Amino acid sequence: MARRLTAVAQAVAEVAAWWTVLAGLWLVLIQTVDTLECCVGAGAALLAALGGRAARRAAEQR
Amino acid sequence: MNGWLAAACALLLAGFLPALLCVCTGPVRRRVLAQNLATVLAALVLLLLSQGYARPSYTDMALVLAVLGPVGTLVYERLLRDELRAARPSARVTRTMTVLGVAPVPLVVAPVCAAAAPGRTTLKLLAVGCLLVAGSALCTRALTAPPGGGAGDER
Amino acid sequence: MSAELPVAFALLLVAVAGTATVLTRDPVRQAAVLAGFGLALAVLFAVLQAPDVALSELAVGTALTPLMVLLSVRKVRRKARSERREEHE
Numbered sequence: 001m002a003r004r005l006t007a008v009a010q011a012v013a014e015v016a017a018w019w020t021v022l023a024g025l026w027l028v029l030i031q032t033v034d035t036l037e038c039c040v041g042a043g044a045a046l047l048a049a050l051g052g053r054a055a056r057r058a059a060e061q062r
Numbered sequence: 063m064n065g066w067l068a069a070a071c072a073l074l075l076a077g078f079l080p081a082l083l084c085v086c087t088g089p090v091r092r093r094v095l096a097q098n099l100a101t102v103l104a105a106l107v108l109l110l111l112s113q114g115y116a117r118p119s120y121t122d123m124a125l126v127l128a129v130l131g132p133v134g135t136l137v138y139e140r141l142l143r144d145e146l147r148a149a150r151p152s153a154r155v156t157r158t159m160t161v162l163g164v165a166p167v168p169l170v171v172a173p174v175c176a177a178a179a180p181g182r183t184t185l186k187l188l189a190v191g192c193l194l195v196a197g198s199a200l201c202t203r204a205l206t207a208p209p210g211g212g213a214g215d216e217r
Numbered sequence: 218m219s220a221e222l223p224v225a226f227a228l229l230l231v232a233v234a235g236t237a238t239v240l241t242r243d244p245v246r247q248a249a250v251l252a253g254f255g256l257a258l259a260v261l262f263a264v265l266q267a268p269d270v271a272l273s274e275l276a277v278g279t280a281l282t283p284l285m286v287l288l289s290v291r292k293v294r295r296k297a298r299s300e301r302r303e304e305h306e
Contacts, residue, residue, distance in 0.1 A: 025189065027182075028182055028185045028186050028189055029125070029186060029189070031119070033182075063219040063220055063222060063223075067222075067223055070223060071222055071223055071226050074223075074226050074227070074230065074260065075226060078230065078256075078257075078260075079230060079233070081253075082230065082233060082234055082237075082253050082256075082257065083233075085237075085249055085250055085252075085253040086234075086237035086241070086250055086253070090245060090246065090249075093246060093249040093250075094249060097249050097252050097253060100253055100256055101252075101256065101279065104256040104259065104260055107260055108259075108260070108263055108271075111223070111260075111263050111264065115266070117268075119268070120263065120268050122268070122272065123259070123263055123268055123271050123272055123275060126272055126275050126276065127256075127259070127275050127279065130275060130276060130279045130280045131279055133279075133280045134252060134279040134280040134283055134284075137280065137283055137284045137287065138248075138249070138283065138287065141287040141288070141290075141291055142245065142287070
């Protein structure tokens with residue numbers, strides 16, 4: 001049980017790290033910063049963060 | 063015609079044209095290495111052009127090229143792996159190509175950053191520069207990998 | 218006149234790259250030259266103030282065209298190397 005909790009915490013931390021980097025990149029690259037852009041960026045960064053974690057795991061399994 | 067456009071023209075003639083001529087001649091490895099170098103130089107030319115025409119949105123072209131250029135080069139690395147790994151390039155070639163692919167980036171990005179309005183534009187330019195350096199170094203390493211392994215750990 | 222200098226240089230590059238693409242015979246090497254030709258075209262479009270065209274040219278020319286050419290070359294080679302019965306199926 002404790003091991004599974006640690007695994008979940010690690011996964012959440014990794015996705016959060018990806019999300020921080022990607023959302024920062026989005027904020028830098030857009031032209032005007034407003035609420036709608038921030039919301040769309042947060043969603044896109046979340047999707048991309050999940051993709052990034054999946055890609056890293058796939059690369060490590062090889 | 064201002065100094066930025068003159069610099070872009072100079073980089074086109076002194077950097078991009080020789081790289082293009084190297085792409086047109088020689089064995090496969092030299093062509094692909096030169097193609098990687100030409101990608102980096104073209105992105106730098108686009109950055110200089112955006113500064114020269116005073117259109118900050120033109121940097122998007124350099125950004126797209128900085129993302130897609132390494133992808134294209136790694137396509138060659140993946141599909142021509144047998145030919146590329148058949149022989150190992152000399153250490154001098156590896157070093158020269160790494161330096162040539164990385165050194166011009168800060169030389170161009172730093173003045174453009176200094177000239178651009180401080181703020182998010184600067185961060186964007188720095189992000190483009192970091193992408194260019196990382197992509198160029200990664201591609202050069204992948205293309206000059208020794209036969210039978212190594213440098214494949216990124217994928 | 219001096220404002221047209223970048224256009225002239227970019228046109229020169231496109232001419233050089235286009236001629237080299239036509240004169241290259243081997244498809245694998247031609248794919249590399251084609252990528253260089255795409256870069257030269259993108260610079261030309263940027264100089265002619267058409268960044269949208271340059272963007273699409275970059276997207277197609279740097280990654281997509283070489284991928285398609287090299288995949289076809291690989292497939293053709295693999296087919297030629299294996300038995301002829303694949304062709305008849």
